[in-house]
Amino acid sequence: MAYDLIDIGANLAHDSFDDDRDAVLERARAAGINRLVITGSSDDSNRGAIELARQTPGLFSTAGVHPHHAKDYTDDSDALIRELVKEPECVAVGECGLDYFRNFSPREAQLDAFRRQLDIAIETQKPVFLHQRDAHDDFVEVLEDALPKVSRAVAHCFTGEHESLREYLAMGLSIGITGWICDERRGKHLYDIVDVVPDDKLMIETDAPYLLPRTLTPKPKTRRNEPVHLTEVLRVVAEARGQTEEHVANITTENAVRFFGLE
Numbered sequence: 001m002a003y004d005l006i007d008i009g010a011n012l013a014h015d016s017f018d019d020d021r022d023a024v025l026e027r028a029r030a031a032g033i034n035r036l037v038i039t040g041s042s043d044d045s046n047r048g049a050i051e052l053a054r055q056t057p058g059l060f061s062t063a064g065v066h067p068h069h070a071k072d073y074t075d076d077s078d079a080l081i082r083e084l085v086k087e088p089e090c091v092a093v094g095e096c097g098l099d100y101f102r103n104f105s106p107r108e109a110q111l112d113a114f115r116r117q118l119d120i121a122i123e124t125q126k127p128v129f130l131h132q133r134d135a136h137d138d139f140v141e142v143l144e145d146a147l148p149k150v151s152r153a154v155a156h157c158f159t160g161e162h163e164s165l166r167e168y169l170a171m172g173l174s175i176g177i178t179g180w181i182c183d184e185r186r187g188k189h190l191y192d193i194v195d196v197v198p199d200d201k202l203m204i205e206t207d208a209p210y211l212l213p214r215t216l217t218p219k220p221k222t223r224r225n226e227p228v229h230l231t232e233v234l235r236v237v238a239e240a241r242g243q244t245e246e247h248v249a250n251i252t253t254e255n256a257v258r259f260f261g262l263e
């Protein structure tokens with residue numbers, strides 16, 4: 001039996017889905033993934049994401065600029081996010097945050113874009129969809145100032161250690177878990193600590209087309225991840241938490257509905 005699931009982070013506007021997006025959604029729905037939040041991460045993908053959400057029942061979008069693109073964060077980018085978050089289909093600001101792993105954008109630009117997007121989240125009282133990699137201290141510092149005024153915030157694709165997980169939870173963040181947890185090389189620690197997340201703070205996502213779960217059998221022919229594999233994230237999260245898949249499906253779906261205000 002398929003559980004009713006919500007993928008809270010799918011980069012479905014990505015061009016790797018241009019040839020078969022309908023089939024991808026069809027496969028997802030057949031597996032119970034009836035609702036998806038499409039991640040906006042640049043001016044282009046923000047437009048693409050809302051376009052898809054407008055066309056297709058069950059699809060929602062976010063609007064934001066990923067730290068990789070922070071150097072391209074212009075007044076126009078800011079205005080576009082502000083315009084899009086007024087739309088009913090657009091359910092969050094982001095993804096936004098800090099990524100010092102590759103530093104595709106200078107840190108100053110990342111900090112500036114992050115602060116500006118938090119301002120939008122505060123003014124509009126939309127939830128915020130957060131990205132952080134190798135930037136924990138700055139991330140917490142910027143976020144702590146804003147958080148009392150932000151409605152809700154989720155640390156999307158959480159991959160950190162026990163210490164930062166506890167810190168995030170103490171700050172009131174929700175936690176998004178991807179197929180990173182299915183990676184026996186770099187996700188083992190996540191498997192071991194995911195049961196620390198309280199039932200009411202947990203959500204699941206694929207981050208498709210990235211992060212194909214390594215535990216899938218048989219191994220798919222393509223490296224491209226897609227929303228149908230949310231069922232594998234569900235399976236591994238449930239196993240790691242010592243809960244049934246049904247329970248994890250119920251709580252993560254309820255949380256996503258409440259967090260994003262989905263109908």
Ligand SMILES: [Zn+2]
Nearest residue numbers: 095131156157
């Ligand atoms: Zn991300």
